[in-house]
Amino acid sequence: MATPTYDLLESVTLASLASSVTFSSIDQSYGDLILVMNPIASSVGITPYTRLNGDTGGNYNWVRMTGSGSSTESSAQASRTSFDFSYPGGRNDSSTLFIQQFMDFSATDKHTTVLARHNNPSDAVAAYAGRWANTSAVTSLTIFASFSNFAAGATFNLYGIAKTVV
Amino acid sequence: MSLIPFGFWAASGGGGAANAYDLLETTTLTSNTASVTFSGLGDYSDYAHLQIRIVSRTSDATTNANINLNFNGDTGTNYATHDLEGNGTSVGSGSAASIANIRVAQNIGTSLADAWPAAVIDILDFSSGLKNTTTRTLNGWASSSTPRIFLRSGLWNDTSAVTSMSFALSSGDFIAASRLSLYGVK
Numbered sequence: 001m002a003t004p005t006y007d008l009l010e011s012v013t014l015a016s017l018a019s020s021v022t023f024s025s026i027d028q029s030y031g032d033l034i035l036v037m038n039p040i041a042s043s044v045g046i047t048p049y050t051r052l053n054g055d056t057g058g059n060y061n062w063v064r065m066t067g068s069g070s071s072t073e074s075s076a077q078a079s080r081t082s083f084d085f086s087y088p089g090g091r092n093d094s095s096t097l098f099i100q101q102f103m104d105f106s107a108t109d110k111h112t113t114v115l116a117r118h119n120n121p122s123d124a125v126a127a128y129a130g131r132w133a134n135t136s137a138v139t140s141l142t143i144f145a146s147f148s149n150f151a152a153g154a155t156f157n158l159y160g161i162a163k164t165v166v
Numbered sequence: 167m168s169l170i171p172f173g174f175w176a177a178s179g180g181g182g183a184a185n186a187y188d189l190l191e192t193t194t195l196t197s198n199t200a201s202v203t204f205s206g207l208g209d210y211s212d213y214a215h216l217q218i219r220i221v222s223r224t225s226d227a228t229t230n231a232n233i234n235l236n237f238n239g240d241t242g243t244n245y246a247t248h249d250l251e252g253n254g255t256s257v258g259s260g261s262a263a264s265i266a267n268i269r270v271a272q273n274i275g276t277s278l279a280d281a282w283p284a285a286v287i288d289i290l291d292f293s294s295g296l297k298n299t300t301t302r303t304l305n306g307w308a309s310s311s312t313p314r315i316f317l318r319s320g321l322w323n324d325t326s327a328v329t330s331m332s333f334a335l336s337s338g339d340f341i342a343a344s345r346l347s348l349y350g351v352k
Contacts, residue, residue, distance in 0.1 A: 003190075004185035005187060005188060005349070031347060062313075063253070063254045065251070065252025072257035074252030074256050076254030078310060101284075103219065103282075103284035104345060107221075109343050111281060113283065113306075113307060113308070115285075115304050115305070127252070127304060127315050128306070128315060129306025133280065163347050164192060165189055
């Protein structure tokens, strides 16, 4: 029996400047979450960072690879206080599409893995893998600007992907 | 949902269109298992594409176990792959042709006990009997050592409609709590 899914859980379009957006009380019946955002910023250099369950400890690790059109780059970070998926050049002012997939987010027997893709036509294309070093289920997700604010018109959409056939 | 500290509006998606993405099957392992097969895929021919979402580890103490994919039980050398890999220091690329499966993703094992590799694999136009089958994958993990991020493509050099898919590791078993979920995309 097919189970319709890829359900829109919440959608936010900013009407004015905001420093962060939080999705809380996330439905635990889903297996994966997909966050799709176009986090246009109020000034050059602002990057969207993601934090789970309000955890500000050094529990975030990630690796990335990027292509700029003229070169490739890979780097990794450990013990960060958020998924600070920074970008070569630090530009997130132009229209970008950032998709983050939180795999098995509701499981309590494994660290949460995130797979992400960042598309910024002005600068580069990137892919990321991240790990939240915590076996808790993800119940809230906060996206915050690395400094200053997101701009009016920035969009943040959260989708749920079922893992149980009903 | 809350927004800090400024104003916003929220909107939900509108209706009308038919649902186009369905969960078809899920396997969550309760014990270590050598392979996972999804069969009877001909029943899903009303879907255009399939997607597999995997969170898994291998039982071996390896940092490099391929997840190998075979279609329709074909173990001939009818597959090819390309990959782009970031290892935290540099980006590399590899390929293989005339191989006995698609190296559709990579796993790690007990030597890196903290991370659970994940993969999102798309199998495009799987029920067509007119073209070879192509796959694409986003795969990675962020262990405290040897983190990896991959983009991969795969080819099954056969125009048959896909009726079954088998996933197995090049080293060890899928461990208990690994999950493989199959979705259909219309």
